[in-house]
Amino acid sequence: MQIRMHSLLILLIVTVLVTDLPFYCGSIIQFTSVAEAQDPPRRRRRGRPRPTPPPTPEPEKKEEVPEDEDAEYFAVVGAIIHTVTGPVVRGGTVLCKNGKIISIGTDIDVPDEAQKIDADGFHLYPGLVAFRSSGLIGSGDPQKSQDPFALGTVMGLAAGITSTWNGSRVGKLVRGGLDGLTIRKQAFPSITYTSRNPGAARELRQALEKVQEHLRALERHAEEKKENPEAKAPDDKWIRGTFATARNLLTGEAVALTRVSTINDLRLVCNLSRRFGFELLIEGAEEAWIDPGLIARTGASVILTPRIRRDADKDRNQKSGSSIENASILYEHGIPIAIRPRGTAIALWGLAGRDLGHLPMEAAFAVRGGLPEAAAIEAITIEPARILGVADRIGSIEVGKDADFIITDGDLLSYLTHVRWAVVNGKIQYDKMEEGLLDHIRPGGDEVPEPPDDHWPRRLGDPL
Amino acid sequence: MTNPARKLLYPVGTLLMVVLAALVADPLEARDNPERVTVIRASRVITGTGEILTPGEVVIDEGKITLVGSQLDVPENARIIDATGQTLMAGMILAQTRHGLKGLTRNGTNCDWSPMTQLVEDEMPWQDFLESGFVAVALVPSGSGFPGHSVVIFTAPESTDRVIKDGAYLPLNGNSSTALHSTISRSFDSARGEIEKVDKAREKWEKEQEEAKKKAEEEAKKEGDEKKEDPKKEEPKEFKPPEMKPSLVPLVKILQEQEEALPIIYEVRTPGLMLHFDEAISSVKELKERDPFDIFILPGARNGAFHEVVERLGERSATVLIPPRLSALPDTYIRYSVPVALSRAGCTIISLPLNDDAASMRALPGMLSELVRYGLSEEDAIASVTLHPAKLLGLDDRMGTVEAGKEPHFVLFDKDPLVPGARVMKTIIGGEVVWDREDQ
Amino acid sequence: MRTLSLVFLFVLLASLVVVETAGAGETIVFRVGKVVTMDDEDRVINNALVVVEDGKIAAIGRSRDLEIPAGARVIDRRELWLVPGLVECHNHTGGGSSDLHDYIYLTNPGLRTLESIVPDNPEMERARAGGVTTILTIPGSGNNMSGFGTILKTAGGTVEEAVLKAPGSLKIAQAGNPERYFYGVGRSFMNFNTRQTLRKARDYHLARTAWEEGKLQEEPPKDLHWEEFRPLFRREIVASVHTQIYQVLMTTVKMVAGEFGIRTVLDHSTFDAWKVAPLIKEDETIYTINGPRQIFYDRTQRRIMGNAARWWQAGIRKLGVNTDAPVVPQEELFYQATMACYYGWTPYEALRGVTRIPAEALMLDHRLGSIKVGLDADFCLWTGDPIDPRSSVEMAVIDGKITYEASKKRVF
Known part of the structure; x- marks a missing residue:
């Protein structure tokens, strides 16, 4: 019986390999563990809580603060607090202790020794999270490479960005010191799986197949070992390079990052992700709006630039090209989206508004395409934080999270709004009026010279 | 007097001086006759102790300054070095240079490496140091990481006693913060490894000793029962610690807080690196609780950016080696003098030439005058090339000021050294004129 | 009978076409929430009607x-704003590609x-979707005088239908790009060269004018090359001058506008060019059209300056x-104003700076740039403040024809 079971198994595997049929072994054989390995796991809908269960309004949860001599308190009083994951608190207080938010609400006792910002009339948002950047924090481990006096960091803070990913670490924009710079190590293996590079695509597919086979062999080995402790483990010395990447993806240790534009390439890579059951992060995705269901079914997250231009391919009798509605269509299909501008540095040579110097404006373009404003703000705060695996620390204003936020003189998505203060780890890292770079622009905050009566509503949505 | 007339007078004057010098101050005679003292007569003497003597004389006897004063009675047989019209101050000390050194750079941790191995006596450009007024220089080997230790030498072209101090400080170079972190952690880890190696060996030795002792006692008991003779007492073997890697010994000394431990001097290229240096040092567990190293080299490039760390450096009364250059605040055209700001904040300033070459060395006094214009006191400006480097190198009991008891190393300028255009006229080491503009 | 039915069919089709394109003879009334007229009184009319007849604005109220x-x-x-079509003074995409x-x-x-x-190129569709209804497309700035530009509407169609004015301007480039390209000449030679060319052109123009007015007996020989310049000296067309940096701008103002009396549009006018403001204020006909750079990092005071705001503050x-x-993509003309506002300009003036001001600069304010009776019916319906990237163009109307409708296909 035993032998027959084995031969059946081998036969099945050979069949699968030769015919390349979609094959769900789990339904045939009763070895649950093996079945799990063979069945491409159904993409679990990534836990995207929308609408997010509003965290119980924290004001009630007043923390009895025991007297603590060394504690550093920091409080912002009177601001309109946009928590992002919860309700908006008007005229509220955010109290922080030793770099963490300890309470949010309208009725909070602020210790006398706390450093206080009177932010009456200002808005408070979580610090913006730039999915990808260069020149804002050091390369590699910021703790060891950040120039704490770099102008790029100041510019990033002035733009409201308090955290970013530099390709290997998620780090914070901290000036004049080296404390609390790095949040975590984060690397996304980059995969290329497009029709334009069939060689690389074949190599990756074969690597995934081979490693998948290896993983099954490991499962079998584990079973075998129960009966025969001396069973030989399958050789894994060959798992290097592409194979190692493939293993990380298949075991779920890593999320694959891919830069794809066209719908055809999106289909290819999404199908690959679904066939092998690995998680996918798509950057670009200019034509994703054509088949958002595909991305949703794959469970992929998308990093996109709403304003990107990609001409339609007139030679093809199908939809193609970029769409300003991309962000909103993907959002409606429940796909987690983060927004990045085209440029990932901050340039001072003249062309303004096309890089990280104006991340909220890029989000405003997504609103132009139909994305709700709240979702646009999520796409530059909590969503990139989730994608980067740091949502437990940053990305929203919640008790227990890091005290990283920006205080603006207006609605974040408005073009007249400047960051007045940027706070990281409970310390003021940027103060517009102290810094000098932009202090000459509307020093009185968000005010425009009085227009003639009935002439010029200042804001979109003001009554006509 | 018109310029041509002045020009005509120079050759005549020079000739006269040479003759006079030959007649009056025959150095051979002076050496032959130890009774004779040497007297330098200058129009001004900047003592460096707060006094300026006009005119001034310095009396030298038996290789030491014995008297500094104005219009002194000079013994008749004294050898006179006449520097009338000139200003005398303590010989200048260059606290860091690689000028003239030969050979390749060494990267990594090589604390035992000496720049003297890179020095070819006959090919050294002594002239470059002397014509700029430097009597002593601290040579450092080149390379990244810990390239070696510095050696202070005299700059006299011929010297039997070239080395003043072998091992004055440990230079540390690292232009990228990542490299800096890894250099420091790796080097001190290795040094700790050496200490542990010795400790282990000692433990082993102690154990052996104890066992040997026990054995001996037991045997003695046995033997004592049998014979009452003197037991053959084995001499306890002396502990021979295993040899430490010489390249790590200076770091071991730092870890063990030994008296003769050398300070680390980090060459900070950007202000951010200073923070990384502190961070890296404090991540070495033995050094975490200690006072931070407080001597830095701030080389010329980009130094306006250092305004960011002026306060920090001031708070710890740091010693800063820096070219006296005016620069701009970073990314601006706003003028700023880092050395002056540092000095005001409470740092000790040591001036370095802008570049490590002859032209920059010659230009140094002129650049000091710029510092004075931007607010540094004249005293501090002079001390930044005399007393302060002497203190840094642990030589302030021997040089750095013009006072009785110190060694007679001087530089003479044709006018006040802080007047733009002042030129070095004579450089004197050990009471001997080793360079004279009039010989050139 | 068959003929009759054919005629009937024809009439039916024709009427359909007319309705679709809203061509000549039809009256369309736009009932909107707000009209930003950009007229002489800076009227903004809420709950307004704009009546369009024969491609012109017939009534507003x-x-x-x-x-x-x-x-x-x-x-x-009624949920939308009606705003004059945006006018672009400096464009190179009238041919679609980089053919210029x-x-x-x-x-x-x-x-x-x-x-x-190429009136129907995809850039034009994008321009409409960004609210831009008129562009001046000019040659590049790789040499000192690269040719005559064309003012066209972005509605597409044939060249004849699209072109509003040709030549629309003479492109002059001073310093910057011509220095960088392959001629290997410096600033003094370039200005000498420009001046020589303009002098010859002016001499020709004066001689011909004198002859035309009968002040000259003998007809000066006709030269087609110099003939092109005559509208320039008659001040019928403008010079679009690629000029930036204080020193270069001074030369532009003194030479092109002053010495030769040419109507001058200062394109770019970036970096510290705003320092020339006192000179420019003397001549009301000089227009400053700032871009594409919107900011200048002023190292003398460590401040980021908005170029437009600096010009405005300078009077x-x-x-x-x-x-x-x-x-910067053509559809983002409004966004240049957005950035100007972020860095210190004011929204209303910025909107004027992309509608009426460029229309005046191109001497077309009698046809474009504001909502006035008798002007071309060139306007767009926006979901709100056009300077705000969140607002979008829902409908673009050029010469009374609806040329873009977001509800059918949203482009931007």
């Missing part, structure tokens, strides 16, 4: 004051962008912005 003409087609979008850089000599003014216009009121498309 509050809906309660104005009667809807009988038989008019009413477009009722012909560098033959340091001055080859005989070249015309007119020959390379310049004939101020607009441009994109230099494709440097």
Whole structure:
């Protein structure tokens, strides 16, 4: 019986390999563990809580603060607090202790020794999270490479960005010191799986197949070992390079990052992700709006630039090209989206508004395409934080999270709004009026010279 | 007097001086006759102790300054070095240079490496140091990481006693913060490894000793029962610690807080690196609780950016080696003098030439005058090339000021050294004129 | 019978076409929430009607004051703002691709962008979707005089239908780009060269004028090369001058506008060029159209300056912005104003700077740039403040024709 079971198994595997049929072994054989390995796991809908269960309004949860001599308190009083994951608190207080938010609400006792910002009339948002950047924090481990006096960091803070990913670490924009710079190590293996590079695509597919086979062999080995402790483990010395990447993806240790534009390439890579059951992060995705269901079914997250231009391919009798509605269509299909501008540095040579110097404006373009404003703000705060695996620390204003936020003189998505203060780890890292770079622009905050009566509503949505 | 007339007078004057010098101050005679003292007569003497003597004389006897004063009675047989019209101050000390050194750079941790191995006596450009007024220089080997230790030498072209101090400080170079972190952690880890190696060996030795002792006692008991003779007492073997890697010994000394431990001097290229240096040092567990190293080299490039760390450096009364250059605040055209700001904040300033070459060395006094214009006191400006480097190198009991008891190393300028255009006229080491503009 | 049915069919089709394109003879009434007229009184009319007849604006007024003409087609979008079509003074994409850089000599003014216009190119559709209804498409700035530009509407169609004015301007480039390209000449030679060319052109123009007025006996020989320049000296067209940096701008103002009396539009006018404001204020006909750079990092005071805001603070009121498309995509003309506002300008003035001011700069304010009776019916319906990237163009109307409708296909 035993032998027959084995031969059946081998036969099945050979069949699968030769015919390349979609094959769900789990339904045939009763070895649950093996079945799990063979069945491409159904993409679990990534836990995207929308609408997010509003965290119980924290004001009630007043923390009895025991007297603590060394504690550093920091409080912002009177601001309109946009928590992002919860309700908006008007005229509220955010109290922080030793770099963490300890309470949010309208009725909070602020210790006398706390450093206080009177932010009456200002808005408070979580610090913006730039999915990808260069020149804002050091390369590699910021703790060891950040120039704490770099102008790029100041510019990033002035733009409201308090955290970013530099390709290997998620780090914070901290000036004049080296404390609390790095949040975590984060690397996304980059995969290329497009029709334009069939060689690389074949190599990756074969690597995934081979490693998948290896993983099954490991499962079998584990079973075998129960009966025969001396069973030989399958050789894994060959798992290097592409194979190692493939293993990380298949075991779920890593999320694959891919830069794809066209719908055809999106289909290819999404199908690959679904066939092998690995998680996918798509950057670009200019034509994703054509088949958002595909991305949703794959469970992929998308990093996109709403304003990107990609001409339609007139030679093809199908939809193609970029769409300003991309962000909103993907959002409606429940796909987690983060927004990045085209440029990932901050340039001072003249062309303004096309890089990280104006991340909220890029989000405003997504609103132009139909994305709700709240979702646009999520796409530059909590969503990139989730994608980067740091949502437990940053990305929203919640008790227990890091005290990283920006205080603006207006609605974040408005073009007249400047960051007045940027706070990281409970310390003021940027103060517009102290810094000098932009202090000459509307020093009185968000005010425009009085227009003639009935002439010029200042804001979109003001009554006509 | 018109310029041509002045020009005509120079050759005549020079000739006269040479003759006079030959007649009056025959150095051979002076050496032959130890009774004779040497007297330098200058129009001004900047003592460096707060006094300026006009005119001034310095009396030298038996290789030491014995008297500094104005219009002194000079013994008749004294050898006179006449520097009338000139200003005398303590010989200048260059606290860091690689000028003239030969050979390749060494990267990594090589604390035992000496720049003297890179020095070819006959090919050294002594002239470059002397014509700029430097009597002593601290040579450092080149390379990244810990390239070696510095050696202070005299700059006299011929010297039997070239080395003043072998091992004055440990230079540390690292232009990228990542490299800096890894250099420091790796080097001190290795040094700790050496200490542990010795400790282990000692433990082993102690154990052996104890066992040997026990054995001996037991045997003695046995033997004592049998014979009452003197037991053959084995001499306890002396502990021979295993040899430490010489390249790590200076770091071991730092870890063990030994008296003769050398300070680390980090060459900070950007202000951010200073923070990384502190961070890296404090991540070495033995050094975490200690006072931070407080001597830095701030080389010329980009130094306006250092305004960011002026306060920090001031708070710890740091010693800063820096070219006296005016620069701009970073990314601006706003003028700023880092050395002056540092000095005001409470740092000790040591001036370095802008570049490590002859032209920059010659230009140094002129650049000091710029510092004075931007607010540094004249005293501090002079001390930044005399007393302060002497203190840094642990030589302030021997040089750095013009006072009785110190060694007679001087530089003479044709006018006040802080007047733009002042030129070095004579450089004197050990009471001997080793360079004279009039010989050139 | 068959003929009759054919005729009937024809009439039916024709009427359909007319309705679709809202062509000549039809009256359309736009009922909107707000009209930003950009007229002389800076009127903003809430709950307004704009009546369009024969491609021109026939009436404007509050809906309660104005009667809807009988038989008019009413477009009722009370949630939208009606804003004059945006006017671009500095564009290079009228030909779609980068076909507009012909560098033959340091001055080859005989070249015309007119020959390379592709009215239906995709850039035009995007321009409409960004609210831009008129562009001046000019040759590049690789040489000192690269040719004559063309003013066209972005509605597409044939060249004849699209072109509003050709030649529309003479492109002059001072310093910057011509220095960087392959001629290897410096600033003094370039200005010498430009001046020589303009002198010869002016001499020719004066001689011909004298002859035409009968002041000269003998007819000066006709030269087609110099003939092109005559509208320039008659001040019928403008010079679009690629000029930036204080020193270069001074030369522009003194030479082109002063010495030769040419109507000058200062394109770019970036970096510290605003220092020239006192000179410019003397001549009301000089227009400053700033862009594509919107900011300047002033190292003397460590401040980021908004160029437009600096010009405005310096007292310049004939101020607009441009994109230099494709440097900044044409549809983002409004966004240049957005950035100008972020860095210190004011929204209303910025909107004027992309509508009425560039229309005046191109001497077309009698046809474009504001909502006035008698002007071309070039306007767009926006979901709100056009300077705000969140607002979008829902409908673009050029010459009374609806040329873009987001509800059918949203482009931007």
